[in-house]
Amino acid sequence: MNEFKNFINGQWVATGKTFENRNPVDNSLIGPVHEAGRGEVDAAVQAAKAALKGPWAGLKVDQRVDLLHAVADGINNRFDDFLAAEIADTGKPHVLASHVDIPRGAANFKVFADLIRNVPNETFGMNTPDNGHALNYAVRAPRGVIGVVCPWNLPLLLMTWKVGPALACGNTVVVKPSEDTPATATLLGEVMNQVGVPAGVYNVVHGFGPDSAGQFLTEHPLVDGITFTGETSTGEAIMRAAAKGVRPVSFELGGKNAGIVFADADFDKAVAGIARAAFENTGQVCLGTERVYVQRPIFERFVAALKQRAESFKMGQPLEPGVNFGPLISMTHKKKVLSYYEKAKAEGAVTVTGGGVPAMPGALSAGAWVQPTIWTGLPESSAIIREEIFGPCCHITPFDTEEEVIRLANATPYGLASSVWTQDLSVAHRMGAALEVGICWINSWFLRDLRTSFGGAKQSGIGREGGVHSLEFYTELRNVCVKL
Numbered sequence: 001m002n003e004f005k006n007f008i009n010g011q012w013v014a015t016g017k018t019f020e021n022r023n024p025v026d027n028s029l030i031g032p033v034h035e036a037g038r039g040e041v042d043a044a045v046q047a048a049k050a051a052l053k054g055p056w057a058g059l060k061v062d063q064r065v066d067l068l069h070a071v072a073d074g075i076n077n078r079f080d081d082f083l084a085a086e087i088a089d090t091g092k093p094h095v096l097a098s099h100v101d102i103p104r105g106a107a108n109f110k111v112f113a114d115l116i117r118n119v120p121n122e123t124f125g126m127n128t129p130d131n132g133h134a135l136n137y138a139v140r141a142p143r144g145v146i147g148v149v150c151p152w153n154l155p156l157l158l159m160t161w162k163v164g165p166a167l168a169c170g171n172t173v174v175v176k177p178s179e180d181t182p183a184t185a186t187l188l189g190e191v192m193n194q195v196g197v198p199a200g201v202y203n204v205v206h207g208f209g210p211d212s213a214g215q216f217l218t219e220h221p222l223v224d225g226i227t228f229t230g231e232t233s234t235g236e237a238i239m240r241a242a243a244k245g246v247r248p249v250s251f252e253l254g255g256k257n258a259g260i261v262f263a264d265a266d267f268d269k270a271v272a273g274i275a276r277a278a279f280e281n282t283g284q285v286c287l288g289t290e291r292v293y294v295q296r297p298i299f300e301r302f303v304a305a306l307k308q309r310a311e312s313f314k315m316g317q318p319l320e321p322g323v324n325f326g327p328l329i330s331m332t333h334k335k336k337v338l339s340y341y342e343k344a345k346a347e348g349a350v351t352v353t354g355g356g357v358p359a360m361p362g363a364l365s366a367g368a369w370v371q372p373t374i375w376t377g378l379p380e381s382s383a384i385i386r387e388e389i390f391g392p393c394c395h396i397t398p399f400d401t402e403e404e405v406i407r408l409a410n411a412t413p414y415g416l417a418s419s420v421w422t423q424d425l426s427v428a429h430r431m432g433a434a435l436e437v438g439i440c441w442i443n444s445w446f447l448r449d450l451r452t453s454f455g456g457a458k459q460s461g462i463g464r465e466g467g468v469h470s471l472e473f474y475t476e477l478r479n480v481c482v483k484l
């Protein structure tokens with residue numbers, strides 16, 4: 001059995017209070033997690049503050065870059081340990097965790113290490129009133145201690161997406177992983193120690209949100225900035241905490257993303273793309289598609305083809321060959337997703353496929369499994385079409401014109417991502433400009449170039465991360481004006 005301790009100032013810290021970490025495949029116990037109280041969170045933040053003035057601050061950029069490459073190598077050297085930890089916490093199929101989650105965990109350190117080595121800073125020469133000259137140049141300083149509050153859907157990927165650039169910019173971090181997925185953040189502490197990252201630079205505190213480690217961390221006055229991925233209402237609570245002391249936040253929040261398929265799309269690619277967007281990671285991706293709009297001439301054919309895809313997934317133990325569909329993250333989340341499945345029935349949806357719990361063999365029957373589900377026939381006012389379900393499900397609505405689908409797609413308080421399928425370049429560019437989202441994929445979904453801006457419009461977030469955009473959050477830009 002594993003035991004998950006807090007990682008504070010380079011040391012493993014147990015507390016008197018533990019909660020259970022369970023494997024959603026069969027709801028079996030993985031091990032106890034030591035919940036950080038206000039005292040442990042304070043110790044972690046104080047350690048992170050002190051580390052800002054320690055050996056970490058003395059490293060030249062090249063040395064910091066080398067250390068972050070060593071962290072990435074450290075993850076790759078222990079690839080199988082990270083993989084096993086992530087799979088146990090989430091129940092993700094091996095094929096997904098080994099191709100997406102763990103490689104991205106390492107890449108997030110490399111990409112931002114290389115960026116910070118190569119990024120130019122702006123300079124402006126100017127004339128002065130005395131007919132002389134002055135030179136302005138920008139200096140990037142670390143922001144300080146960054147509070148990193150993480151969700152459970154892509155635990156290592158999303159945590160390192162924040163920790164990579166934060167450390168590359170010279171900050172120190174206190175990470176609060178989701179209570180459902182404590183393992184990989186904890187394991188990363190071992191790598192940090194192994195490769196020689198100074199104590200206090202990377203800290204991990206375990207626990208929940210309200211009245212627990214999440215709240216204690218985000219309220220802590222020595223935290224200089226907070227980055228968070230998760231539900232919009234949690235973002236609101238964290239923003240209230242950050243208001244005290246006027247601390248900046250970077251938020252990537254909920255979504256209710258539209259997938260839009262025009263009649264001229266490459267049909268097979270569109271079906272495959274929407275199937276990934278709706279069902280990958282059991283629908284637990286903030287960028288996923290729960291609202292699909294299909295142009296009327298191909299509507300019936302598309303619904304039938306997506307149904308076939310949804311029914312072809314193989315569920316089972318994550319390591320079993322061919323398994324490509326896992327459980328939801330927890331029994332609590334299963335209850336939430338099933339409540340929407342019930343609501344869809346009550347509202348009179350046509351259930352094209354799924355809508356319930358699959359019959360799983362043996363111990364798996366106790367796990368957080370739900371069926372991939374497709375509905376049609378609901379009005380746009382339905383909760384199924386308006387609210388983020390975060391499960392393997394989508395509703396498909398027919399549309400006639402480009403103007404109509406733009407109006408439908410934008411009629412949501414969210415604005416994270418969209419995917420548009422068409423072979424008409426003019427339509428593609430018009431859609432890219434018209435959709436109120438942070439990320440618009442054309443003929444693709446979840447195709448990520450880590451140098452690009454990433455984040456949400458409207459209630460899907462505040463700010464952008466990715467490439468130089470991450471530097472905007474993780475550094476304070478100072479202008480130095482030198483009279484020559």
Ligand SMILES: NC(=O)C1=CN([C@@H]2O[C@H](COP(=O)(O)OP(=O)(O)OC[C@H]3O[C@@H](n4cnc5c(N)ncnc54)[C@H](O)[C@@H]3O)[C@@H](O)[C@H]2O)C=CC1
Pocket residue numbers: 149150151152153176177178179207208209210213214215218229230231232234235237238252253254255285286333336388389390
């Ligand atoms: N990537 C995304 O956009 C994600 C969205 N969600 C959505 O959120 C729903 C609820 O899932 P949860 O795990 O409860 O998400 P959540 O947003 O409540 O939790 C995410 C993280 O925030 C922490 N947290 C919660 N309340 C906090 C507070 N007041 N102060 C500081 N930290 C706090 C949690 O402990 C966790 O580490 C899901 O059903 C899904 O719809 C969940 C996970 C990821």
Ligand SMILES: O=C(O)/C=C/C=C(\O)C(=O)O
Pocket residue numbers: 153154158161229252284285286287448454
């Ligand atoms: O590729 C990324 O950086 C992030 C992908 C997914 C999410 O942010 C999410 O599901 O929350």
